[in-house]
Amino acid sequence: MSQWVFRGIRTGIRTTAYPRAAERAAGVTPGMPRGGDFGAAAPAIVARCLTGALDQAQGVISVDSRRCVHCYRCVRGIEQPLNWEPTYEWAAAAARPTQELGQPFRRSIHILVVDAGDCGACLNEVKQLNNPYYNMHRLGFFITPTPRHADVLLVVGPVTDQMRFALEKIHKAMPTPKRVIAVGACALSGGAFADSFVCANGVADVLPVDVAVPGNPPPPLAILHGLLVAVGRKASERLAPDEYQAAAQQ
Ligand code: SF4
Numbered sequence: 001m002s003q004w005v006f007r008g009i010r011t012g013i014r015t016t017a018y019p020r021a022a023e024r025a026a027g028v029t030p031g032m033p034r035g036g037d038f039g040a041a042a043p044a045i046v047a048r049c050l051t052g053a054l055d056q057a058q059g060v061i062s063v064d065s066r067r068c069v070h071c072y073r074c075v076r077g078i079e080q081p082l083n084w085e086p087t088y089e090w091a092a093a094a095a096r097p098t099q100e101l102g103q104p105f106r107r108s109i110h111i112l113v114v115d116a117g118d119c120g121a122c123l124n125e126v127k128q129l130n131n132p133y134y135n136m137h138r139l140g141f142f143i144t145p146t147p148r149h150a151d152v153l154l155v156v157g158p159v160t161d162q163m164r165f166a167l168e169k170i171h172k173a174m175p176t177p178k179r180v181i182a183v184g185a186c187a188l189s190g191g192a193f194a195d196s197f198v199c200a201n202g203v204a205d206v207l208p209v210d211v212a213v214p215g216n217p218p219p220p221l222a223i224l225h226g227l228l229v230a231v232g233r234k235a236s237e238r239l240a241p242d243e244y245q246a247a248a249q250q
Contacts, residue, residue: 029088035061041080048073065214066188091226093236108140112150118157121217122184128220147173158186158193159200179230185216
């Protein structure tokens with residue numbers, strides 16, 4: 001026991017300073033492609049994206065981060081690669097009117113995590129929030145296994161047909177006010193499983209999504225940003241009002 005105490009004192013605090021300060025350590029994010037004016041090269045770049053995340057008009061490329069699966073085809077093995085930003089504050093909040101959060105959301109928040117057909121990647125990143133480096137407990141975020149105690153429903157996966165009913169029941173069992181966070185490309189657009197006969201095209205097909213966290217998988221800091229956006233403690237920097245919801249319902 002004493003060995004652990006001395007070791008801890010020697011090592012010092014290694015927990016990220018985010019959200020108090022930006023985290024710049026190497027490896028905390030895979031980054032995200034960003035569009036721009038690529039002129040005559042734009043159609044060839046857009047054609048390399050197999051998930052329809054890229055679009056272009058008169059040479060200007062736009063990125064639908066909801067659909068990006070981080071395959072890097074738009075940056076690797078290509079003459080004119082797309083811009084790539086080493087950011088992680090990717091969460092976008094829906095602009096529709098939400099319920100008053102009230103007193104419970106000013107204190108500790110309990111999160112129910114539901115795997116709705118996830119491959120394991122996004123779930124693994126969510127688990128990292130509990131480790132000493134990200135330590136979400138210092139920010140008042142705790143995991144709960146019961147919907148009756150949950151303020152936030154965090155969903156990963158495209159929502160398989162087998163999980164649809166369970167997800168609806170869980171959401172109904174949660175007290176109000178509540179928030180729904182969809183995490184990862186599959187939860188936002190179906191990802192690689194989009195238009196499959198066995199699943200929805202993301203959580204918004206089943207439940208009203210309050211906050212969308214793109215990425216495939218999103219790094220822990222992006223998920224942490226999503227939680228902070230959900231409870232109104234961080235601005236949604238990549239705000240795309242209702243874009244996620246509308247696109248998922250097309
Ligand atoms: S990384 Fe892959 S999925 Fe994402 S925009 Fe580029 S080509 Fe499309």
